[in-house]
Amino acid sequence: MPTVNYVSFDGQSTQLELAEGMTIMQGAVMNGVEGIEGECSGSCACATCHCYVDDAWLAKLPEMSENEDEMLDDTASERKPNSRLSCQIKATAELDGIVIHMPEEQE
Numbered sequence: 754m755p756t757v758n759y760v761s762f763d764g765q766s767t768q769l770e771l772a773e774g775m776t777i778m779q780g781a782v783m784n785g786v787e788g789i790e791g792e793c794s795g796s797c798a799c800a801t802c803h804c805y806v807d808d809a810w811l812a813k814l815p816e817m818s819e820n821e822d823e824m825l826d827d828t829a830s831e832r833k834p835n836s837r838l839s840c841q842i843k844a845t846a847e848l849d850g851i852v853i854h855m856p857e858e859q860e
């Protein structure tokens with residue numbers, strides 16, 4: 754099972770093993786990891802699952818859809834070059850060990 758490292762805004766790290774195919778957002782919400790909310794349950798319609806993907810993993814991510822790109826213009830915390838919606842990233846063997854930084858706020 755792929756491992757995902759969640760790093761909170763204040764630097765606290767939580768490591769989880771997620772079932773292959775589960776999204777980074779689902780992993781956080783189901784395990785009570787604070788900092789990712791997922792209000793729309795992964796429909797790419799709320800941007801409360803905003804995260805900053807560690808630079809080392811950016812090139813391995815699936816390409817961003819137009820919809821995700823538009824939603825990222827409406828995040829509570831600053832959009833950065835490594836901003837993504839965590840509901841659009843699935844845990845896969847290729848992303849094993851990925852590091853996800855949570856923004857300061859989601860709403």
Ligand code: FES
Nearest residue numbers: 791795797800840
């Ligand atoms: S959970 Fe709503 S956009 Fe990701």
